[in-house]
Structures are given as structure tokens and as C-alpha cells.
Amino acid sequence: MKWYMHPLLKGPCINTLKIFVQEIPGGSRSGRMQHPGNQVIFVWKGRGYTVMDGQRHHWAQNDVIQLPLRLKGVTVQHFNADPDAPAVLICCEPNAFQSAWVDRGSGFEQLEVSPDYRG
Secondary structure, three states: OEEEEOOOOOOOOOOOEEEEEEEEOOOOEOOEEEEOOOEEEEEEEOEEEEEEOOEEEEEEOOOEEEEOOOOOOEEEEEEEOOOOOOEEEEEEEEOHHHHHOOOOOOOOEEEEOOOOOOO
């Protein structure tokens, strides 16, 4: 992940959004997490699918994925269906807590790490 806007990045930009790029290697997957939702994802490169609350949603380059805002959050994981090329996702979500002090209630919880994660 490469962050472009985040509350801990200090600079002249506003902190009302979190924006980052996530690259998933060929044939791999992201970690699985419990997420509050309210995130928009643009598929910059690649093809694959997202499993959200047990349902598979396929996507390809130039598609847009939206994680709905839910009181108890959503469980989400992204999979790259191309074994030879990375999938690149541009993700954006409001920074409701740190910019407006609104807690969306469900929090973030990492349920499973990506097999490519090197801590």
C-alpha cells in the first residue's frame, strides 16, 4: 500500500480523506478485514474479485467498487485473478473520525494477512 492522504501524513493537504493505492501481486490476494465500509475503490489495473460478507463480486480495469457503510461494518478481501500481472486498486474513504470526530462504530480489524505481507 502506498498512502497519498492519511491523518498521520503531515503536510499542507486537508485530512478529510484517506487515499491509498493497493497493489496485489499476480494470483494473490489482499488481507481479509472487518471494515466500517464507506470506501470507494477504482480498479486502475487488473482483474479479479472481491469477497464481501461472503459474496463474490467480479471486477476488471476501470470498474468501481463501493464498500457500503454498515452499522456493523463489512468483511472484505480482494483477489487478483490474473496469475501474471498485478492488480492495482486506488482506494478512497472519508476520514470521519480524525477530521470530524465521528466514530463510524465498527472499527477496523485485520482478520487475515495477505500471503505476500512481510512485517
